[in-house]
Amino acid sequence: MGNQIICGGATQTLRTLPDESVSCCVTSPPYYGLRDYGVKGQIGLEQTLDRYITRLTEVFREVGRVLARDGTLWIVIADSYAEKQLLGVPWRLAFALRDDGWYLRSAIIWHKPNALPESCRDRPTRSYEHIFLLSKSPQYYYDRQAVAKPVAAGTHARMKRAVSNDHKYAAAVPGQRAQTLSKPRPSRAGREVKLADTRNLRDLWTCSAKSYRGAHFAAYPVELITPCVLAGCPPGGVVLDPFFGSGTTGEAALKLGRRYIGIDLNPGYCRLAEERLKGVISGI
Numbered sequence: 001m002g003n004q005i006i007c008g009g010a011t012q013t014l015r016t017l018p019d020e021s022v023s024c025c026v027t028s029p030p031y032y033g034l035r036d037y038g039v040k041g042q043i044g045l046e047q048t049l050d051r052y053i054t055r056l057t058e059v060f061r062e063v064g065r066v067l068a069r070d071g072t073l074w075i076v077i078a079d080s081y082a083e084k085q086l087l088g089v090p091w092r093l094a095f096a097l098r099d100d101g102w103y104l105r106s107a108i109i110w111h112k113p114n115a116l117p118e119s120c121r122d123r124p125t126r127s128y129e130h131i132f133l134l135s136k137s138p139q140y141y142y143d144r145q146a147v148a149k150p151v152a153a154g155t156h157a158r159m160k161r162a163v164s165n166d167h168k169y170a171a172a173v174p175g176q177r178a179q180t181l182s183k184p185r186p187s188r189a190g191r192e193v194k195l196a197d198t199r200n201l202r203d204l205w206t207c208s209a210k211s212y213r214g215a216h217f218a219a220y221p222v223e224l225i226t227p228c229v230l231a232g233c234p235p236g237g238v239v240l241d242p243f244f245g246s247g248t249t250g251e252a253a254l255k256l257g258r259r260y261i262g263i264d265l266n267p268g269y270c271r272l273a274e275e276r277l278k279g280v281i282s283g284i
């Protein structure tokens, strides 16, 4: 299975896929009340937020069935306003999915340094979205090393200083100045301290928003979802995206040596993604 685009509604199309047949899912659903994709059956223009959350929960329930037992789901989602109120859409969805049996593992902030200006005069301009990491089981595939970051230059020095000074703080109690003990307890200073060269990926990701030069308005950047694919999908595995749009998830999968299955309701976007991915394959 893999390297396939299926044009159709997410829930109905997912029902045609076998159980536990994909390694990981990376996606961004249509945002609530934001955009008319011009296709019957589209998600995002429901009368109420509750209905929108229910429909997305149904889609992700099917994703859960299709996902490997140790698979993860990464959802990129933004908030919306209605009648002056911020709706809290990302967290509403996260809690609904948790109630539906998913393990909510991480809430990542996608910080956009090039956020578009907004005309509002009574609140700060929005410059971030959420990326939720959810898993189907308590233990799951997560390649920590594939997304590890180098430790910053000053960190080792700071940690060594902290280790060699640790006896000084042994007598400190809250609200009192720390004192050096007259007889320092054996500190770790003399021992061989092995400091790691890498650190864990953190949950604040800075990545400029880019629009794909094709005809899709809501594409996310390949760089944004690269860590999701690297950590969540083993090499050669299949990444599913039930809201495929311009096919960014497919491009990331191919470039990282994985396969993709993309679903989108809009035949125009399916064609756009098909063309885009042909170009990616011929460039690899």
Ligand SMILES: C[S@@+](CC[C@H](N)C(=O)[O-])C[C@H]1O[C@@H](n2cnc3c(N)ncnc32)[C@H](O)[C@@H]1O
Binding pocket: 008, 009, 010, 011, 027, 028, 029, 030, 031, 037, 041, 042, 043, 044, 216, 218, 219, 220, 221, 242, 243, 244, 245, 246, 247, 248, 249, 263, 264, 265, 266, 269
């Ligand atoms: C936010 S966009 C995804 C953009 C994509 N991540 C990219 O980088 O191009 C959401 C997509 O969901 C599609 N969509 C809307 N309702 C759908 C449904 N019921 N089933 C499948 N796709 C749907 C829209 O056509 C749109 O392309």
